[in-house]
Amino acid sequence: MFEKEQNIPVRELQKLIQGCLARDKACQRRIYDIYGPSMMSLCLRYSKNREEAEEVLQDGFLQMYKCISQFKNNGSFEGWLRKIMINCALQRFRGKIHRIVLIPLNDVQSFLTTPTDHMDRLSERELIRLIQSLPPIYRMVFNLYVFEGLKHREIASLLNITEGTSKSNLSDARSILKKQLTPDLKLAR
């Protein structure tokens, strides 16, 4: 939704997709080179660290090569690939046992690996690290709501939680992040 479509001519993309259908290694590599970086960014947001993100990326690309025949040319390929990556991240999330911990806002600082004081000084990597530092369920809800634009009803269904829990998790995630972003935001609250 937020990533730009890669600057790749439609015809070339179609050829690459055809190549992937024929299991052509060069085409598979080219697709990976084109979409790998943007998908890596997405996977980083859904994972707790880089290692996990790379595993999600691997799963996502393998899944994409396997199911590429299901891609209909009438939509955005990047959008389709994003969905696959998100599904892989969700599968990984569902496969793990997560303890849902209620965190007092005062203790939020302990979850952050790189505390920062002001948003101006935050680089993209640091912002990603902030998201990564969220408890898994908060991270999922935050990503799905903020970056994918899903409704709480949809998030609840995806994560097998109630709509109320989704709202509450988003609120908590925001509170944690707000505290890290700027003292001004903290004060405003």
Add this chain to the structure above:
Amino acid sequence: MDEQINKQVDKIFQDSLQSHRENPAAETWEVIEKQLDKENEKAYAIKKSRNRWITYGLLVILIAGPATIHDHWKKHDIADAIPTSTHNRNLSGDTQIKRIASAINNQAQGKTVKKNYAVQYGRDWVTETKEVGSVIENHELYAEQNLPAKPLLVTGQGIQDLTVIKPEKRPFKNRISVMPYFSKEFAGYTLSDDDATAANGKEIEERERNVFSASLGFYLDYRINKRWVIQSGISYSWSNSVIDSAKSYAVKDDGGGVQFKFNTISGYGYLQPSSTIQPAVGDSVLTAKAYSQLHYLTVPLILSYSLQMNRFSLLVGAGASINFLTSATVETKIYGPGFSQDESAIPIKGLKKINYGVLVKAELEYHMNSTWGISLTPCFKNTLSPINIHSALSAYPYNIGIGIGLHYRL
């Protein structure tokens, strides 16, 4: 206020990460590639196994199908003529007579019909088709006349001793026929440029054209009933193409050596200049106009519907075929700096040994007499999968043929 701050937080993340890109580690692709290789191997193994089973299946159908249908037909005839209990050989002679007569009576009484009936030859029972006539007699009367213990045909003309009726010389006359044929074909390829990195795919496609295709073979027809016919047989087909002059570049061959690679629509061949020339990767030679030949043995299996019109009959059918590659060669002449050399019978590589196709066929036959007929046979064939692998283009050959054949009914 809270809502506003929330939106602000969301926006910070959205704006900052919207265009964020992060290169994955180099090893990530290696892991993906390894996994892909594994899956490709698995897919290839499944495909190979599936092709093998399809081949076995078609062979079983070809061999066992007609036999099963024949057997079923025979059993059906006997069942029509004899109640189940008459198969019991332990019945007394009189009982057998009565039951057979009864079967005939029950089925044909008051009608003039042709009917299957049972005849005993020695100890064996067989079925034959004869005109029964108006069967009106009551079998009980004949049983009372102390007739000999052998089967009888009960007709309007009286009681006939079946043991003196000779079986027909050809009980399945007209059911099986053979048709040798020759077919001239107009061939082409449906091409799919799978290799997006192969810039020369289009060029290969444009410089090759089919000049002659034909098939020679025979069809074996088995008539299941009045309307339906199963056809099989075997044919030898060949397809010749001309390829315009072009440059061939030296590449590493499958064995690690360096040879000039000559691409055709169906595959590729390695040109072998004299042993004194050792090309390096990227060297090129000019090839003269080339001639390629593909030869296949085809085994079709077709289900056809038959329409009779006096001396003419029309069969319209569709089916599948297995095509076995028998040979694929290309010949040309190469020109390099200071030399020219003929290249003959270069094997075309990258072709599948077996591929599968579908075909639709019509057959208009003029019956010269009850045994011989002459047929005009238009046919359309198309392959279901590409005939080649590891080529710049995936080629799906098709052809439209018009054949002429001579029918002989066994």
